[in-house]
Amino acid sequence: MAEKERLLSQIPAVHLVAEELAQRHPGHPAVFYTRAARRATEGLRREILAGRLRELSAEIVHRVAEESLEEVLRPSLCPVLNATGVVVHTNLGRAPLAEEALEAILSVARGYSNLEYRLSEGRRGSRYEHVEGLLRELTGAEAALVVNNNAAAVLITLNTLARGKEVVVSRGELVEIGGSFRMPEVMAWAGCRLREVGTTNRTHLRDYEEAINEETALLMKVHKSNYALVGFTKEVSGAELAELAHKYGLPVVEDLGSGCLVDFSRYGVRKEPTVQEIVRTGVDIVTFSGDKLLGAPQAGIIVGRRELVERIRSNPLNRALRIDKLTLAGLEATLRLYLDEGLAREHIPVLSMILMPAREVRRRALRLKRMLSRAGLPGFSFRVVPTVCRTGGGALPLADLPSFAVAVESDRLSPEELHARLRTTEPPVVGRIEEERFLLEVRTLFPEDFPLVVRALKQVASHV
Numbered sequence: 001m002a003e004k005e006r007l008l009s010q011i012p013a014v015h016l017v018a019e020e021l022a023q024r025h026p027g028h029p030a031v032f033y034t035r036a037a038r039r040a041t042e043g044l045r046r047e048i049l050a051g052r053l054r055e056l057s058a059e060i061v062h063r064v065a066e067e068s069l070e071e072v073l074r075p076s077l078c079p080v081l082n083a084t085g086v087v088v089h090t091n092l093g094r095a096p097l098a099e100e101a102l103e104a105i106l107s108v109a110r111g112y113s114n115l116e117y118r119l120s121e122g123r124r125g126s127r128y129e130h131v132e133g134l135l136r137e138l139t140g141a142e143a144a145l146v147v148n149n150n151a152a153a154v155l156i157t158l159n160t161l162a163r164g165k166e167v168v169v170s171r172g173e174l175v176e177i178g179g180s181f182r183m184p185e186v187m188a189w190a191g192c193r194l195r196e197v198g199t200t201n202r203t204h205l206r207d208y209e210e211a212i213n214e215e216t217a218l219l220m221k222v223h224k225s226n227y228a229l230v231g232f233t234k235e236v237s238g239a240e241l242a243e244l245a246h247k248y249g250l251p252v253v254e255d256l257g258s259g260c261l262v263d264f265s266r267y268g269v270r271k272e273p274t275v276q277e278i279v280r281t282g283v284d285i286v287t288f289s290g291d292k293l294l295g296a297p298q299a300g301i302i303v304g305r306r307e308l309v310e311r312i313r314s315n316p317l318n319r320a321l322r323i324d325k326l327t328l329a330g331l332e333a334t335l336r337l338y339l340d341e342g343l344a345r346e347h348i349p350v351l352s353m354i355l356m357p358a359r360e361v362r363r364r365a366l367r368l369k370r371m372l373s374r375a376g377l378p379g380f381s382f383r384v385v386p387t388v389c390r391t392g393g394g395a396l397p398l399a400d401l402p403s404f405a406v407a408v409e410s411d412r413l414s415p416e417e418l419h420a421r422l423r424t425t426e427p428p429v430v431g432r433i434e435e436e437r438f439l440l441e442v443r444t445l446f447p448e449d450f451p452l453v454v455r456a457l458k459q460v461a462s463h464v
């Protein structure tokens with residue numbers, strides 16, 4: 001105890017630590033030095049009391065103070081390295097953007113733009129014009145509209161077309177996507193009444209037909225994004241539903257969720273229905289996300305029959321849900337890449353990651369392993385292991401992407417401890433633990449991330 005008391009008394013005063021930081025790393029507002037100093041001295045106190053720190057030197061204090069300064073200077077929202085293998089990771093910001101999208105966002109953000117101005121005529125234009133033509137061309141739909149996100153797209157579509165009336169949906173499709181988006185609740189907020197038909201596993205065309213009455217506004221189909229029904233099941237296709245609905249003069253709305261424009265099966269990956277195919281089935285409105293399989297910024301895209309899209313566009317809710325200019329710039333640039341599928345596959349990170357063949361992932365994993373092995377990290381060992389990745393973001397729930405990861409083992413740290421420390425490096429690394437192993441999945445890391453991963457492990461290794 002006396003030993004701990006002695007060490008505690010050696011911790012310098014907060015203002016002294018702060019002054020030293022300010023001298024060594026000038027140029028920041030004073031409050032950050034004080035914050036870092038307080039954080040550092042508290043951390044040292046905790047370590048001493050827990051018996052993990054048995055000597056205190058000026059160097060140790062400096063090092064801890066510098067780390068604290070780095071932490072307090074880092075913005076709350078910051079880049080992380082995604083070594084989880086989940087390509088569209090909702091908690092890690094979903095889609096990383098193509099270089100072209102970033103450039104477009106930057107150039108529009110920096111100054112003024114023709115967001116709602118027709119340069120050729122010198123008068124007011126509409127922000128939607130910048131992407132509507134592209135969306136029509138790429139999906140084959142008559143008209144298109146973009147809003148803040150897909151939840152907003154579903155909300156405004158239902159509110160416009162079905163407020164105060166009934167929407168017929170199969171019980172097997174009343175989905176919840178990530179906690180806050182539950183189809184029945186969205187319907188309630190949109191002001192329409194849910195008319196559930198069929199059973200959880202089987203819904204027939206006649207179930208829909210029997211539910212149609214004078215209160216019916218539309219028939220709805222929801223893509224089973226994050227789950228699959230297997231076994232004794234029956235679902236009605238969009239085409240059958242469209243035929244039935246049109247017989248009664250009603251529209252069909254399909255919430256596609258992930259919204260893919262490329263046929264993955266051509267590249268050996270399990271197929272996700274494409275937007276073009278859904279449009280061709282005769283469904284009247286299709287909604288999907290910008291930042292899932294499309295690989296664009298967060299947005300909700302609505303495509304379909306002109307008259308219906310026009311009605312949705314004029315809904316006053318659209319003002320509240322409208323897309324901003326940065327998103328629009330990034331979306332337009334991403335959509336342009338889709339005009340050439342090869343370009344899209346190469347330049348849109350979400351597509352390159354999903355479509356990357358396992359042998360290429362393995363090659364990269366071997367390279368990362370080599371870099372780590374050569375970095376001189378005593379007590380750590382690295383192995384390339386086969387794994388299975390997920391697309392994520394509610395896409396391809398059953399499609400596994402065969403992959404490779406670098407398994408990292410430490411003779412001092414448990415996989416959980418290792419993961420916890422990597423989450424505090426600069427930049428933080430988020431990986432995955434499977435079967436008591438800590439894995440760095442390579443599919444979701446950019447090659448430029450590799451040196452940063454090595455540096456992060458060096459940071460961790462220097463502290464054990």
Ligand SMILES: *Cc1c(COP(=O)(O)O)cnc(C)c1O
Nearest residue numbers: 149150151225256257258289394
């Ligand atoms: C993801 C998803 C949504 C919500 O989309 P956001 O872009 O997250 O708002 C809605 N419906 C389905 C089927 C989805 O997969």
